[in-house]
Every structure is written in structure tokens, then in C-alpha cells.
Amino acid sequence: MVDKAVPDATRRSQRSHRAILDAALELVGEMGYPRLTIEAIAARAGVGKQTIYRWWPSKAAVLLDAFEVLGERAAREAGGDAASEIPDTGDLAADLKRVLRATVDELTSPAYDLPIRALTAEGVINAEVGAEFVSRILEPGLRLYATRLTAAQEAGQVAADIDPRIALELLVGPLTHRWLLRTGPLTHAYADALVETALRGLSPR
Amino acid sequence: MVDKAVPDATRRSQRSHRAILDAALELVGEMGYPRLTIEAIAARAGVGKQTIYRWWPSKAAVLLDAFEVLGERAAREAGGDAASEIPDTGDLAADLKRVLRATVDELTSPAYDLPIRALTAEGVINAEVGAEFVSRILEPGLRLYATRLTAAQEAGQVAADIDPRIALELLVGPLTHRWLLRTGPLTHAYADALVETALRGLSPR
DNA sequence: ACAGCGAGGCGAGACGTTCCGTCTCGGCGT
DNA sequence: ACGCCGAGACGGAACGTCTCGCCTCGCTGT
Numbered sequence: 001m002v003d004k005a006v007p008d009a010t011r012r013s014q015r016s017h018r019a020i021l022d023a024a025l026e027l028v029g030e031m032g033y034p035r036l037t038i039e040a041i042a043a044r045a046g047v048g049k050q051t052i053y054r055w056w057p058s059k060a061a062v063l064l065d066a067f068e069v070l071g072e073r074a075a076r077e078a079g080g081d082a083a084s085e086i087p088d089t090g091d092l093a094a095d096l097k098r099v100l101r102a103t104v105d106e107l108t109s110p111a112y113d114l115p116i117r118a119l120t121a122e123g124v125i126n127a128e129v130g131a132e133f134v135s136r137i138l139e140p141g142l143r144l145y146a147t148r149l150t151a152a153q154e155a156g157q158v159a160a161d162i163d164p165r166i167a168l169e170l171l172v173g174p175l176t177h178r179w180l181l182r183t184g185p186l187t188h189a190y191a192d193a194l195v196e197t198a199l200r201g202l203s204p205r
Numbered sequence: 206m207v208d209k210a211v212p213d214a215t216r217r218s219q220r221s222h223r224a225i226l227d228a229a230l231e232l233v234g235e236m237g238y239p240r241l242t243i244e245a246i247a248a249r250a251g252v253g254k255q256t257i258y259r260w261w262p263s264k265a266a267v268l269l270d271a272f273e274v275l276g277e278r279a280a281r282e283a284g285g286d287a288a289s290e291i292p293d294t295g296d297l298a299a300d301l302k303r304v305l306r307a308t309v310d311e312l313t314s315p316a317y318d319l320p321i322r323a324l325t326a327e328g329v330i331n332a333e334v335g336a337e338f339v340s341r342i343l344e345p346g347l348r349l350y351a352t353r354l355t356a357a358q359e360a361g362q363v364a365a366d367i368d369p370r371i372a373l374e375l376l377v378g379p380l381t382h383r384w385l386l387r388t389g390p391l392t393h394a395y396a397d398a399l400v401e402t403a404l405r406g407l408s409p410r
Numbered sequence: 411a412c413a414g415c416g417a418g419g420c421g422a423g424a425c426g427t428t429c430c431g432t433c434t435c436g437g438c439g440t
Numbered sequence: 441a442c443g444c445c446g447a448g449a450c451g452g453a454a455c456g457t458c459t460c461g462c463c464t465c466g467c468t469g470t
Contacts, residue, residue, distance in 0.1 A: 011440075011444055033330055037429060048446040053431065121326040124385050125238055134386055142388075149407075159409040165389065166379070166398055167407050173379030174371070180329050180385070181339055183347075184370065193371055201406020202354075202372050204364040216419055216465070242454060253421040258456070 007054050019045040020052060021066040025115060028063060033118030038062075060122045060129045067115055068136055086148040092157045093195055095148060100171060100191035103141070107179045108186055120180065142168060170198045212259050224250035225257060226271040230320060233268060238323030243267075265327045265334045272320055273341055291353040297362045298400055300353060305376060305396035308346075312384045313391055325385065347373060375403045 023044035028036050038059055042049045056062045086099050106112055119137070123130030145168045152158045158167065174194055178184050228249035233241050243264055247254045261267045291304050311317055324342070328335030350373045357363045363372065379399055383389050 008443070011442090013439095013445065016445075038431090039429060042446090046446080048444095048448080049431080050433085050447090051445065054444080117329055120386075121329040124322055124326040124329065127387065130387055134388055138386065138388075156409065158407045159405075162402060162407055163398065166395075166402050169379040169382055169388075170375060170399075170402060170407070173382035174374040175378070176386075177374055177378035177381050181325075181343065181381075182332065182335055183339055183343075183374075190371075193368065194375075197367060197371050197375060197406075198403075199406055199408045200364075201402075201404055201408070202363045202367055202375070203404045203406070204361065205410075213418065216417095218420065221420075243456090244454060247421090251421080253419095253423080254456080255422090255458085256420065259419080 012055070013051075016045065016047050016051055017055070020047055020062065021069055023047075024059075024062045024066045025070060028115045028118055029111070032114065033063075033121070036063075036118075058129075060119070060126065061132075063115060063119055063122075064129070064132055064136065067119060070112075070115075071137065086144045088148065088151055090155075092148075092152045093199055096145075096171065096195045096199075097192050099144065099148075100175065100195060101188045103172075103175060104186055104188060104191050107175075117180075142172065145171065167198075171195065217260070218256075221250065221252050221256055222260075225252055225267065226274055228252075229264075229267045229271045230275060233320045233323055234316070237319060238268075238326070241268075241323075263334075265324070265331065266337075268320060268324055268327075269334070269337055269341065272324060275317075275320075276342065291349045293353065293356055295360075297353075297357045298404055301350075301376065301400045301404075302397050304349065304353075305380065305400060306393045308377075308380060309391055309393060309396050312380075322385075347377065350376065372403075376400065 020041060023041045024036070027040055027044060031040075036059060038052055039049060041047075041059070041062065042052055052062065056065070087095055089095055107116070116137075119129075119133050123133040146164050149158060149164045149167050153160060153162070153164065171194060175186070175191065178186050178190065184190070225246060228246045229241070232245055232249060236245075241264060243257055244254060246252075246264070246267065247257055257267065261270070292300055294300055312321070321342075324334075324338050328338040351369050354363060354369045354372050358365060358367070358369065376399060380391070380396065383391050383395065389395070
């Protein structure tokens, strides 16, 4: 056997599972990630410590799950099943601005800010957590940009020889940079300026 | 008095100061930031714990100082006093590529990678540390881009109505994004592609 | 000019506290 | 009755404070 003593998932308490995830989200908002302790999560959730250690390898993993649930819930609320798509009105700049503005709102939302910062920071240091974070939380959002940009490319609104991946990062990278490092205000105006500058380029025409 | 019991800086032991900074850098490379302890730094430096607590408020502050010294030393080695400037050969793309490549090399250098990741991550969570990090470590580097881009703007190589700050972030943002989140390979080829795409823009000409 | 003295940083480490991760209990649901 | 559950005891690690002498300064009185 590779894994030893894997617990029986079918007997898992659904109630405790939820309580732990909720408690983790609450607490990380209250005292921040570094001072978040597994003991505090267990106490808040009304759960034995072993129940956490049985199912998660680290507090980062708990938070990763908790945040994924939060994201799914938000996506469900935000309108049915086809909500997570970038609209294609034919006006590429307007479409991109809309989504970039939404991203700004999400990143500056007080409920999201602390937990997602905590996870990002942990991912920066811990490559394993980082990979999980990117593939489970970040990548789904980025794929929206990629598909919209590819569509734009086929419609001739984006030069044919441009790598959609680089185009995507040209938009999202500066935004993330400002958000993480706080090098400037994160506003709708900035999102708009970013879209315009990225589409047009720096060189004079 | 606002501050109480501020120690007398003139009596500070220069030897211990250096030893602590050196030990901190060594240890963060050996075991990573989260497992770096002040006790370990004190032991490695041959110093009492109180000597660290007397002069620094947190391990992040120690590392901040340590990394600043490292940066100054590197700048001094890299040739005299006028080393920290972007060359202006008239070819904007080439100049930017050169510096962006150098940044890539620095970020992927094994000696720098761990400590600078640790500081960045800490700054992401702790706004106070973040501000220090940006102003003392990051901003000096960014200013180089800003001056070169402004010069390019005056020479007509960059459109006049572009905010140099946004132009700068268009280049550095995606690089930082890839580096921090490991969403793709951080190579010279990527740096080049970034410069070309940013200058030209996404739209077809 | 110089010996004496007090202030304060220094290395070392003891101390109580918090949290870690493991382990051991009954209890209880399946 | 098997195994997850809540609860919490346990030893270990690191925290941040504190208390020791030790040593090096700068001031001071002769």
C-alpha cells in the first residue's frame, strides 16, 4: 500500500466538514492567516482536533477547500449555470473592461480580501499549495479570458500571431501586481486604462 | 514620550548586527521562511535573543534589513555607482528586453529566490511589511523602468498620452505574476515576448 | 590625566504561554 | 461492532519577556 490508514470517506460527518470550513473562513478574517490556528478552528467548529488532522494535511489545505466552497457558492448565486462566461458583444474592449472591473470588485471585497491574500501568500512560499491554488481557484477564472481572447482573435480583433496566454497575462498581471503589492489604487478606472493600453500598445501609431 | 525605552543606537554592536543579518539570510535559504525562527537566528549568529528583539519588531523586519544589505552589496559589485540605470541605446525594445531579462535572472537565481519570495509573501499579508518592502526593495528597481519609459516618450517612441506608471506595470506585472504564481516558465523568451506584445499591443495594425 | 563609577548593550538561558501534531479515551451512529 | 466523533492530555518547539553577570563605554572628581 502506498497510503496507509486512509480514513473511510463514506463515514465522514458532513456536519463537521461544513462546520470546519465555515469556522476556518470566519477565523482567517478575524485574525489573519499567520495567527490562525488549527486549535482555534476546532474550538470554533465544535470539533476535535483529530477530525481536522484526519482529513487535511495543513491549515492551508483547509483554507483551500473552504475558499473553493465559497467560490462555488458565489458562482451559484450569480445566476444559474451559464454565469461564468465572458459575454461576447462584439466589442472586445467593453467586454474585457466589464470582467476586469468585476475582478477588481472581487479583489477589493472585504469578505474575500483576507482569505484570498492568505492563500496566495502561502502559495508563493509553498509550491505545492501554489499549484493547488492556481489550478483550483485561479485557473478557472483565467480560462474565461483565454476563450474570449481566442474568439476575438478569430474575429480579427486581436492580431493573429499573439499568444492568447501572453495577452491574458498582459491584462491580469498588472492587476494582480497592484493588488498583491499595493503599488497603486485598484479601481475601475485602472481596469479600463489597462484594457485600453494593452489593446493599443505603448508605441505610437 | 511616545516611544518608551528606545535603545541607544550609538552603543549598538556592529558585529552582532551583521552576524544577525547574515544568519537570517542563511537560514531562510536553508529552511524557508515559515520554519525560520528567531531562536535559530540568534543561535547561528552567536547572539542573545534579546539583542534581536531589542532592535527588530519581527522576523520580517530582520529579513527586510538583511535583504536590503544584500541588494546594496550586489549593486556595489555590479560596477561602481552608475550601475543602476537602464541603458538608453535609442532602441527601446532592446533596452527593455535587456533589463527584463536581468530581472528574470534575478528572480530565478537560487540565492535570491527563497528570501525574496518570503518577503513578498509576508508583504502580501501584512500591509505594513508590504509598504516597507515596496519602498525599500521594489520601488528603486521600478523607477529605472519609469525613467527609461519617460525618456522614450519624449523621444516619440512611446505614445504621448500613456501613463508611464501603467506602461511600467504592463511589463513588470505579467512577469511578477508568473514568478509568484508559477503559472508558466520564467524565461528570457518570455521577457522578450512581453516587451514586444506590450509595445505593439494586442489589436491588429 | 587618570582612576573610579554608573549606564546600557551584550551573550546566555530560564521562564510561562501558546500551539503543534499525536495519542487515548468514551460515546454514538451506521 | 466498527470507526468516526468530541474532548482533551501529552511532550516538544518556539514564542516573547525577564534576569543574570560581563564588558565597554563616557562622565566625573580628584
